[in-house]
Amino acid sequence: MGDRRSAEPWAMAGRAVLVTGATSGIGRATALALHAAGATVLMHARTPERAADVVATVAANGGPRPVPVSGDLGSLAGVHALAAHVQEVAPGGLHVLVNNAGGAFAQRGFSPDGVERTLAVNHIAVAALTRVLLGALRDGAAASGRPSRVVNVSSSLERRGNPHLVDWSYPGRFSQFQAYCDAKLINLAYSYALAAEWADIGVTVNSADPGSVATSFGRNSGGVFRMFQSLGRPLLATPEKGARTSIRLAADPTLDSETGGYYRAGRPRTSSAVSRDPAFWERVRRRTAEVLGTPAP
Numbered sequence: 368m369g370d371r372r373s374a375e376p377w378a379m380a381g382r383a384v385l386v387t388g389a390t391s392g393i394g395r396a397t398a399l400a401l402h403a404a405g406a407t408v409l410m411h412a413r414t415p416e417r418a419a420d421v422v423a424t425v426a427a428n429g430g431p432r433p434v435p436v437s438g439d440l441g442s443l444a445g446v447h448a449l450a451a452h453v454q455e456v457a458p459g460g461l462h463v464l465v466n467n468a469g470g471a472f473a474q475r476g477f478s479p480d481g482v483e484r485t486l487a488v489n490h491i492a493v494a495a496l497t498r499v500l501l502g503a504l505r506d507g508a509a510a511s512g513r514p515s516r517v518v519n520v521s522s523s524l525e526r527r528g529n530p531h532l533v534d535w536s537y538p539g540r541f542s543q544f545q546a547y548c549d550a551k552l553i554n555l556a557y558s559y560a561l562a563a564e565w566a567d568i569g570v571t572v573n574s575a576d577p578g579s580v581a582t583s584f585g586r587n588s589g590g591v592f593r594m595f596q597s598l599g600r601p602l603l604a605t606p607e608k609g610a611r612t613s614i615r616l617a618a619d620p621t622l623d624s625e626t627g628g629y630y631r632a633g634r635p636r637t638s639s640a641v642s643r644d645p646a647f648w649e650r651v652r653r654r655t656a657e658v659l660g661t662p663a664p
């Protein structure tokens with residue numbers, strides 16, 4: 368059960384919100400709080416069965432009926448399946464997209480699109496889903512007369528990302544930890560670039576660093592993250608606390624026009640110098656466009 372109080376001061380009635388990775392951890396806590404605040408929450412899971420299960424537990428709380436949506440974010444095909452599902456169940460558009468799903472992999476492996484899996488889930492899926500849902504976000508903004516919001520769940524580990532990474536397939540030695548840091552750095556830089564690109568179209572883009580949170584991340588990811596989550600458990604924040612920054616970025620009306628920010632513990636922070644470097648954004652945008660098969664910026 369999530370913290371039903373977290374978003375109560377922020378009325379979300381009439382807002383359609385998609386939370387990816389809503390089955391556990393920070394995503395589940397975010398979805399629960401936004402649902403408690405009155406939003407119609409599209410709760411995403413990898414499979415239809417898991418989405419239906421998670422929706423059933425939340426629907427029991429009353430309020431607007433949450434909507435199950437699904438798709439495996441490990442491939443572009445899965446992203447497109449999810450986007451089609453969202454467009455079908457939210458014909459009036461989307462007001463908030465919380466790109467929360469993420470993971471790490473103990474072994475090197477590839478998505479069907481030829482990208483190392485950590486980059487595929489934590490960055491390529493986020494970039495693809497956000498771009499495909501731009502029309503829905505713009506429709507939501509037009510209908511509500513307020514900007515729609517994209518919230519990308521980042522990590523302070525972006526600071527450990529390698530700004531010189533060229534080959535996103537990791538042809539040499541593979542490190543789970545490094546690949547995760549790289550993916551979060553790349554996604555943060557992309558988020559800043561997207562905020563700049565979309566500055567005038569009524570869609571904001573901000574990033575949330577949840578802190579160190581006790582979730583299923585270690586169990587799902589294995590390797591060094593399993594060790595961190597099990598040894599560090601007593602020191603880690605609850606998912607409800609970790610979700611607060613995402614919730615604020617999704618719901619606080621005073622942030623309606625804020626874009627291109629990076630927040631931790633609910634407040635704006637300064638991320639690494641390289642993440643804020645427009646020359647790095649440009650490299651990330653070009654490589655991302657190649658993988659997405661969209662025209663280079």
Ligand SMILES: NC(=O)c1ccc[n+]([C@@H]2O[C@H](COP(=O)([O-])OP(=O)(O)OC[C@H]3O[C@@H](n4cnc5c(N)ncnc54)[C@H](OP(=O)(O)O)[C@@H]3O)[C@@H](O)[C@H]2O)c1
Nearest residue numbers: 388390391392393439440441468469522579580582583584
């Ligand atoms: N926990 C931390 O300390 C921490 C710190 C900084 C940032 N973060 C970020 O916070 C976000 C949430 O992580 P969490 O800690 O809450 O972990 P979690 O409990 O493992 O939740 C991750 C969610 O993402 C989903 N997911 C992962 N890969 C997917 C895929 N290929 N397709 C569809 N769904 C997928 C998972 O679904 P399944 O259950 O089906 O796998 C799950 O719902 C991630 O972006 C993570 O990088 C976490």
